[in-house]
Each structure stands twice: as C-alpha cells, then as structure tokens.
Amino acid sequence: MAASVSPPTFDPLDPAFVADPRPAYHRVRAHAPIAWSEEKRAWIVTGHPEYLAIARDPRFSMNMKDWEHYDPSVAPENDRLRRLNENSMSMSMDKHDRIRKIVNVAFRPRSVAKLLPLIERTLDELVEPCRPTGRIDLVADVAGPFPTRVISRMIGIEPNSAREGRFKELADDVIAVFSPLLSGVERRRAEASQEELLKLIDQVILEHEGVARDDLLSMLLEAESDGKSLSRDELISLVYVLILGGTETTANSFVLGVLEMLRNPDQLELFRTRPELRSSAVMELLRTQFPGFFITRYATEDVEVAGIAIGRGQGLLVSVHAANCDPRVFPDPDRLDITRDGRELQEVFGSGRHFCLGANLARLELSAAYAKVFDTLPNLRLAVPESELRYHENVAVRSLEALPLEFSS
Numbered sequence: 001m002a003a004s005v006s007p008p009t010f011d012p013l014d015p016a017f018v019a020d021p022r023p024a025y026h027r028v029r030a031h032a033p034i035a036w037s038e039e040k041r042a043w044i045v046t047g048h049p050e051y052l053a054i055a056r057d058p059r060f061s062m063n064m065k066d067w068e069h070y071d072p073s074v075a076p077e078n079d080r081l082r083r084l085n086e087n088s089m090s091m092s093m094d095k096h097d098r099i100r101k102i103v104n105v106a107f108r109p110r111s112v113a114k115l116l117p118l119i120e121r122t123l124d125e126l127v128e129p130c131r132p133t134g135r136i137d138l139v140a141d142v143a144g145p146f147p148t149r150v151i152s153r154m155i156g157i158e159p160n161s162a163r164e165g166r167f168k169e170l171a172d173d174v175i176a177v178f179s180p181l182l183s184g185v186e187r188r189r190a191e192a193s194q195e196e197l198l199k200l201i202d203q204v205i206l207e208h209e210g211v212a213r214d215d216l217l218s219m220l221l222e223a224e225s226d227g228k229s230l231s232r233d234e235l236i237s238l239v240y241v242l243i244l245g246g247t248e249t250t251a252n253s254f255v256l257g258v259l260e261m262l263r264n265p266d267q268l269e270l271f272r273t274r275p276e277l278r279s280s281a282v283m284e285l286l287r288t289q290f291p292g293f294f295i296t297r298y299a300t301e302d303v304e305v306a307g308i309a310i311g312r313g314q315g316l317l318v319s320v321h322a323a324n325c326d327p328r329v330f331p332d333p334d335r336l337d338i339t340r341d342g343r344e345l346q347e348v349f350g351s352g353r354h355f356c357l358g359a360n361l362a363r364l365e366l367s368a369a370y371a372k373v374f375d376t377l378p379n380l381r382l383a384v385p386e387s388e389l390r391y392h393e394n395v396a397v398r399s400l401e402a403l404p405l406e407f408s409s
C-alpha cells in the first residue's frame, strides 16, 4: 500500500545536504523506507533491505523509456549519440548480460591486480611534484586526473601524450552533461565534447585492430561470448560507460574519504598501524561518504516491495548512501568504524545484475591512493578550516571543489 503523505522534502542542491545528506535520509527513512514523493514524481528508497530487493529484481529497469513520464523529445537527435544509448549495456537489457560476460574477465580481481604498478606510477606522477611545497589540493592535483589517466592507459592511450590530455578534458566535459544547471551554451559544448570523445575512442579502437597489444582494448577486441564478439558500436559504448562510471565516482570517493579520515584521527591511526584493516577501511569510507545520491529504476510491471505496491511505469530514486546508513543493518550508522566487518559493506557497489563492473578496480585504486597520501605525506592536515570547503552543485555526484592539504615536506 502506498504511503499517502509525502516524505520530508530535501534539496539535492542545498550545500548542507550535499555536505552531509545523511540527516535528511534518516528523516525520510523514518517516514518510510520506500516513500512516494509527489514533488519528485518517484518513490524515494532509503532502506537497506528495500534497496537490495529493488536492485536484485529484474522487473526494475534502468531504461528511462520504461518511465511513465518519459518524453521521447529529450532523446538525442544526433545519430551517434542515439547509437551510443542503443548499444550501452546498461540501457539495452537484451545486450547487457552478453556484454558483461565479455568485459567481466578484464575486471576480475586477478586481472585488476596486474594494474597495480600502473596505478602506483600514476599516483607518483601526481603526488611527487607537490612534495617539496608541503601543500596539495587533493582535487586538482591528484583525484581529478588520477582515475581518468588509469582508464585511458588501460585502453592503450599513450601516457603523458597530448591525446591523454585531451581525453581527460573531454571526459570532464562529458560528465558535466549530467548537471541540470548547465546553460544552453554549456550544454552544447558538453555535447560537442561527447562527439569528440566518441570519435577519439573510435580512432583508438581502429589503431588496435589487427595489432594485438597487452591492454584492455585488445582484450575486448578478441573476447567473445556465445560465439559473438563486441560490435564496434558496443565497444565504443562500453569504453564510454567505463569513463562515466569509473572516473568521478573514484575521484570523489577518494577526496571525501581523505576528509573523513582527517576528521577521525583515531581511525587514521588504526589505518596506519593495522594493515589488515585497509580493505575494510576502503569500504567503510565508501559506506559513510558515498560519492553519489541516487540510482534510478523504472518498474516494467506492477511489483510489490516490502508491502508497497509499485505501479508499472513508476520511477524509483534509490539512495545507495541512505541504504548503507540504515540503522536496521548498521548500528550507529554515521560513525566511521574501519573495524566494522560485514558482507553488507560490499553493497556500496550495488547489487544484482548491475553490480558495479569496476568494483575491484575502484577498491585497488582507492587503497593505493589512501596508502600514498596517508603513508607518505607526514603530518597531513587540512590547510583551511573545514567551514571554508565548498561542494559542487550537482545532482549526480557529491564532490568538493577543492581540498587544500598541508604536510611536512
């Protein structure tokens, strides 16, 4: 049965909400873990069991075309962009499982572990130039370029080349496309960047054809599932999804995680002195400081979840962050406790068939990045009062504009 009264409202653009959305999530969850919001025209999901039930149920789709309010006029007119959506594994469910099977191989723990030298080299390149100054802006100097460089090098773009620089600029522009605050001019620029990025990816694929190399693209060009390899359009969409899924999320998790550790010196001490806690620290920081707000789903038929009737075509805004701070599953949920153990910590990366493809890579990148800053920058501290930190206005990701830090050089 649907709750008749709307839940307490919140504004994803309110700086206080962005800095810490958990108090608002707790209020909404106390109203109902699945609550219909007239204002957002969607179910707001903040409970952990409810999140899992929805994420694991194939009757909920990621495709906006399944939404009752879908407006076909917002679909891209541009042919290349339309093909991008049609060939995306997240948007096209008939393609999803085949593409995932192919690409999963490259993201298994054993394949990802081989990337550690590349990840560490990339971190050295970014952090070491700052060392003599004793100051670092973690956002601009490290977190921003770090995951994009890793992905571009994984797909075989030459390190420190002009093309690598352009790839980073275009990836940044493309991510901005998701902000509803863009002016018409900014949106056109972002769309032009999207076009250029797709062309660049296409060109890199072309260069890989027939010349096998030891990188992700060569592996994807050769791999097949059920006797079928990836088409050119599927491959372009896939690389594009890796950029969208794997750059901002990792960069912002890292920045928010470092800030949260600096707020909790007892936990930082544990991190430094008990190496066996490092992998759970990565997950606990993601749980408490999740870098995003909502994942979306659309009911493809009438479905009942936890006694709530969700009608076909209705939209759901599912907060992974809220679910992972549900006190029914995590006692004292807002407290950072890197000794916390539990299978549930995995669920910061989603669940079910859309479970994060890059989870192993993200964990490796984050643990290497935390080790680099916490182990090698002595006496690390904020260079400004926390009240001066500013968050970006963006409904998709929680991100700081800058995180100025000082350390003993």
Ligand code: HEM
Pocket: 055, 062, 089, 090, 100, 151, 241, 242, 243, 245, 246, 247, 249, 250, 253, 286, 291, 295, 296, 320, 348, 349, 350, 351, 353, 354, 355, 356, 357, 358, 359, 361, 362
């Ligand atoms: C800390 C960093 C990251 C976080 C917190 C994160 C989180 C998530 C979550 C919650 C989902 C599920 C979305 C849903 O169910 O709607 C997801 C899916 C996905 N992620 Fe990540 N992610 C991270 C890093 C990465 C990286 C590094 C990559 C790739 C290089 C990546 C690629 C993807 C892809 C492709 C999907 C869609 C999978 C599918 O539809 O089957 N992510 N991620």
